[in-house]
Amino acid sequence: MTIAKKAVVWGLFAAGGTLTSFVYPALIVLFLLTSMGMVPANLQFDQFYAFASSWVGKLCLFVVLFLSLWHAAHRLRVVVHDFGIRQDKLVARAVYTVASLGTVLTAFYLLTI
C-alpha cells in the first residue's frame, strides 16, 4: 500500500490549522494586552503556575503547542518549496526536527511545573 507518509504530517497540519485559526487570535490579544501594560490577572506568576500545574492546563497547553508547531512546520515546508528551493527531503527533515524539538521541550517544561 502506498499512501505516502505525507498523509501523517498533512493530518497534523490540518488539525493544527483549525486549532490555530480558533485559538491564536485570542493568544495574540493576550500578548498585546501584556505589551500595553494591561497584564491579564491570571498571567501573574502564581495564577499561571497554578493553571500549568493542573492536568487540564497541561493538556490544553500541550495540545495547542504540539499541533501549532506541526502546522507551522508543514506549511513552512510548502513555503520553501514555493519560493523555489527544491531540496524537499532536506527541508522536510529540518522543519520536522525543529517541530519535534519544540514538542519535546513543551512536554519537558510542562512536566517540570
Next chain:
Amino acid sequence: MSTRNLELEVMRYDPEKDEAPYFQKYTVPCPEEWVILDALNYVRDELDTTLAFRWSCHMMVCGSCGMMVNGEPSLTCKTFIRDLPDKVRIEPLENFPIERDLIVVFDDVIQKLHKVQPYIMRKDAPPEDKEFTQTPAQLMKFKQLTMCINCMCCYAACPQYGLDNNFIGPAALALAHRYNLDNRDQGKSERLDILADYDGVWECSFVGACSEVCPKHVDPAAALQQMKVDGAVEYWKQKLGMTGEKK
C-alpha cells in the same frame, strides 16, 4: 446595437518558422453581445486566415476553446466582450506546451485521466438482469464533479502543476474522487494507491485557483481537500489494521 473596436493581442507561434511565440495585434469591430470566440472567428474569417485555435460547440459543452484571456484561464465562448476592456490579450492555456498559435498539447493530462482509473470498479460480478441502484442522495454526493468538460482551465490555473507536471493535477484527481464517492464503485482503495502516493493529492497546496476559474463550477480544490482527509484517515486505518484490505 453598439459596436466597439477591440484591440486583440494574440499570441502566435508557427513551429515551422518561429523560434519563440510573439504577439500580433488585430483590431476587431465587436458588437457588445459577442464573446471572445466570435472575435477570434472574425479574425480568422476576415483578417488573417492563418490563425489557429480550437473550438467546436460555442455553448460551454465541448470544452475545447479554453484560452488565457487577459491572464485568466477562460472558455472563450462564455467570455463576453462587454465585460472586458478595450485591449484584450489572448494566449494559449498556460502550463501546456504550445502546438501552434492558440492550440496547446494536452497529451500529459490525457494520460493522467487514464491513470486514475475513472470508471466503476467492482470486486463482485454485476447482479444478473439487474442494474446497480443509486438514490438521489447518493447521486448528490458527487453530481457536481460529473460536470467537468475537460477544458483544462484548472491545469492552466494551477501553479503546482506548472512548476512540477508530475503532479496529477485538479481535473484528473477530481474525476477520481467522483468515482470514489459513487456508491456503485468498489475501487477506492485501488485508486488510493495512485491518488495518495507522492505526486498525488499531497502536491496540492490549496491555492484554490482551479475552482475559481472552473467554468462549470466543479470545484476540484474541494475534491482534493476531501481526498487528503480520506488519505489521512485511510493511512491510520491501515496502520492500525482496521481494514480488511491488502497490506
Next chain:
Amino acid sequence: MSRRPYVRPISKTTWFMRNGRYKIYVLRELTSFLVAFYSFYTICALAILASGSVEKWDSFITAQQCTGWAIFHAVALLYFLFFQTFPWFKLAPKAMPVQVGDKKLPDSYIIVGHYVAWIFISVFILWLAGAL
C-alpha cells in the same frame, strides 16, 4: 509538417508575482512564520515559568511592555486574522462538506458556525486568562 511544441518558461522563484490570486496565497502561507514565532515564544514563557522563579517571570512580563512590541502584536493580530483565521473558515466547508438527505448543507451555514464557535472560544480564553 514537423511538430515542435514550445514550452513557456516559468520562474521557480517568482511565479506568484504573475497574478493577485497567487500573491494572496503566498501571504496566506507566510502566516506559518507567525504561528512558529508565537509557539516558540509561548514555549519560552513556559521555560521561565518552569524555573519557578517569581522574579524571572516578573522581569519577563516587564520586558514585554514596550510600544515596539505592542505595535508588532497589533499588526500580527490583523495579519493573522485576515490571512489565516478568516480564509481557513471560508475554506472549511470545502474539506468537510455536509449533506442532509439529498441536499448539500449551504457553505454559509458551516462558515457561520465556525465564526460563532470562534467568538465563543476567544471569549473563553480571554476570560480564563482574567482579561475580561
